[in-house]
Amino acid sequence: MKATNELKMAWFSQLKINHLIHISKGLNTKQCISFLLLFGLFTNYVNAAAILPTDEYNITTIAGELKSPWSMVKLPDGTWLITQRDGHVVVVKEDQQSSIKLDLPGLYVGGQGGLLDVVLAPDYIRSKEIIFTYAQGKLDANRLVVAKAIFDGIQFSKPDIIYKVATDKNTPQHYAGRALVLPDDTLLISSGDGFDFREQAQVKTSQLGKVLRIHLDGTIPKDNAFINHENRRAHAVFSLGHRNTQGLIYDYDANHIISHEHGPAGGDELNYLTAGTNYGWPVITYGKDYSQARISPFQDYPGMKKPLVDWTPSIAPSGMAYYGSKHSAFPSLHKHALITTLVDKKLYAVDLTTGQFEQSAVFPEVSGRLRDVYITPQGNIAILTDGKSAKLLLIKPE
Numbered sequence: 595m596k597a598t599n600e601l602k603m604a605w606f607s608q609l610k611i612n613h614l615i616h617i618s619k620g621l622n623t624k625q626c627i628s629f630l631l632l633f634g635l636f637t638n639y640v641n642a643a644a645i646l647p648t649d650e651y652n653i654t655t656i657a658g659e660l661k662s663p664w665s666m667v668k669l670p671d672g673t674w675l676i677t678q679r680d681g682h683v684v685v686v687k688e689d690q691q692s693s694i695k696l697d698l699p700g701l702y703v704g705g706q707g708g709l710l711d712v713v714l715a716p717d718y719i720r721s722k723e724i725i726f727t728y729a730q731g732k733l734d735a736n737r738l739v740v741a742k743a744i745f746d747g748i749q750f751s752k753p754d755i756i757y758k759v760a761t762d763k764n765t766p767q768h769y770a771g772r773a774l775v776l777p778d779d780t781l782l783i784s785s786g787d788g789f790d791f792r793e794q795a796q797v798k799t800s801q802l803g804k805v806l807r808i809h810l811d812g813t814i815p816k817d818n819a820f821i822n823h824e825n826r827r828a829h830a831v832f833s834l835g836h837r838n839t840q841g842l843i844y845d846y847d848a849n850h851i852i853s854h855e856h857g858p859a860g861g862d863e864l865n866y867l868t869a870g871t872n873y874g875w876p877v878i879t880y881g882k883d884y885s886q887a888r889i890s891p892f893q894d895y896p897g898m899k900k901p902l903v904d905w906t907p908s909i910a911p912s913g914m915a916y917y918g919s920k921h922s923a924f925p926s927l928h929k930h931a932l933i934t935t936l937v938d939k940k941l942y943a944v945d946l947t948t949g950q951f952e953q954s955a956v957f958p959e960v961s962g963r964l965r966d967v968y969i970t971p972q973g974n975i976a977i978l979t980d981g982k983s984a985k986l987l988l989i990k991p992e
Contacts, residue, residue, distance in 0.1 A: 650992040651924075653959060656976070657686045660984040664771075665711045665913070665966050666976060670719060673747070676978070676986055677726070679708025683750070686986070697752045698741065700730040705766025707736060711773045715742070715810060722746065725810075726753060727771045727783065735762045738769045738785050740812070756812035760827045761801045763788035774842040776851070780815055781808050782832060782867075784839035784853070792876040795835050799825040803875060805839060805853065805867060807832040819870030835873040835898060841914030842867075845946060847929055852946075854914055854933060857881035858889060860906035864931075864944065864951065865899065874898040880906050903944070903951050910937035913966030913978070917943075921973030923991050927956070934964035936980060941967065957989055 656674060663684070666676040674686040681701050682693045698709065707729030715723035722744045730739045737760075741753035768786030775781055787795045787803035795803025798820055807818055808830055814821065820828040841854035851867040861881025865873055878892045878900065894900055905911070913934045917927040930943040939962050940955045963980035970976065975989040 651957070651989050652992055653957070654988050654990070655985050656988050657684055657691050657986040658983075660684060660978075660986065661982055662708070663965060663978050663980070663984050663986070664709065666968055666978055666986060667712050667714055667724075668968065668970055668976070669714070669745075671747075674976075674986065675712055675724070675745075677709045677712045679703060679710070681709045681728075683709075683712070694750060696726070696743065696750055698726070698728055698730075699753070699755060700739075702729040702731050702733075702736045702766075704729075704733060707766050707769055710738075710769065710771035713773050713775055716775055716779050724750070725773055725775075725781070727769075727773050729766075729769050729771075730755075730758070731762065733766060734764050736764070736766070737762050738771055738783070740773065740781070740783055740808070742810075756810070757783070757806075757808050757830075759783075759785050759801045759806070760830075761794065763791055763802065765789050765791070768838045770836070770839045770855075772840050772842045774844060774851070775810075776807075776844060777846070779810065781810055782806070782842055782851070783808065784836065784842060784855075786838040787836070787875065792837065795837065795875045796872070796877065798823060798828040798831055798834060801827055801830065803836050804834050805832045805836060805842075806830040807869075832869055833867050833871050833873060835875045835877070837875045840912055841933065843914050843916040843931060845916050845918070845929075845931075847919050848946065850946075852914070852916070852931060854911040856910060857904075857906070857908060859884050859886065860904075860908055862905035862908045862911055863901035864903035864905075864911075865901055872898045874900070880904040881908070903953075908937055909933075909935040909940075909942075912936050912964060912980070913968075915967045915969045915975075917969055917973070917975075921969060921971075923973030924975070932956075932967045932969070932975065934967045934977065936963045936965070939963055941977060960987060960989070 662679045664677045676684040685692050709728045711727040713725045726741050740757040741755045743753040744751040767789035770784035770786035772784040783806045785804045794800035814829045820831050839853050839855040843852050854864045858881040861879045878895050911933050915932045917930050929947045933942045943954050943956045945952045965980040966978040968976040977987045979985050
């Protein structure tokens with residue numbers, strides 16, 4: 595297969611468009627026509643600049659017939675582990691596919707709940723520890739938890755829970771559930787707002803609608819932003835004002851933590867995360883409620899961070915991976931965030947180098963509801979599709 599030369603930026607961020615529309619207000623008809631012509635030329639120029647170089651590649655299927663998978667990781671020996679929300683881990687080793695049911699304490703499978711993310715402990719080569727996030731409890735009281743298990747290449751040990759989100763909810767939505775090991779070996783965990791509890795995203799003593807930071811043994815780092823808060827539930831909070839964060843990556847070239855999250859009807863976001871920062875939900879949003887009712891009159895508010903990118907209409911970003919300078923397979927993707935989408939059904943590459951966040955749809959043969967993306971050490975790109983008969987695909991240069 596061959597990547598097309600027509601891989602252009604899908605759109606400007608809504609913020610830029612709103613800004614240009616604001617500039618055009620008050621112009622007379624002739625001035626408006628001239629402005630729009632200039633805007634069209636400028637758009638074509640930026641789109642052309644955003645075209646990624648042509649790369650020849652092939653796409654192979656690593657695993658098939660997956661049942662509502664959520665995430666994946668590749669072990670140093672080449673084995674793939676794929677989580678399914680029903681609590682199974684699909685193991686792909688030497689082209690053989692098998693399934694192992696994890697003995698997860700209190701696993702709750704319902705709505706968007708179930709087994710979610712999987713990441714390797716930073717000392718995996720020595721410890722063989724795998725980190726999982728999953729929903730625990732029952733419909734009337736459930737929560738996101740973090741667990742660790744040892745994988746000996748054949749079986750998993752009984753997972754040990756190292757952390758529970760301290761705030762229960764009675765909805766089966768918005769767990770977020772993404773995990774990211776930082777360079778200092780602490781762990782970030784995204785916790786969703788529970789859908790019906792969005793106001794709690796602004797409450798420091800609630801752990802809903804937050805990104806949390808813990809040690810890998812479940813203890814709380816002493817340098818967390820709210821460690822001196824009188825309520826211990828605030829001690830784990832890294833950032834607040836999130837809706838449903840399902841993308842977390844670390845850009846090691848620029849030393850940025852980057853997240854994306856689902857908005858309601860519109861208002862999906864890309865953010866740089868910093869400790870102690872409030873990202874606004876639900877006080878500031880570019881989206882509307884699913885009924886099209888207004889959630890908030892504000893798109894900015896003192897003390898709250900506006901998104902770097904707003905996707906309206908929603909693309910429903912799911913997974914995200916950082917294609918850094920250490921990866922060699924696709925040099926044209928260096929310093930891009932790769933984002934899978936559920937509604938837009940495309941893989942996007944977002945350029946992180948200029949501060950403009952130009953976006954290109956890449957590898958157009960990979961389409962449909964896309965759940966997650968993973969970069970191998972060599973820079974090959976794995977894409978996990980979504981649904982009851984999903985696949986894990988691998989994109990490699992020819």
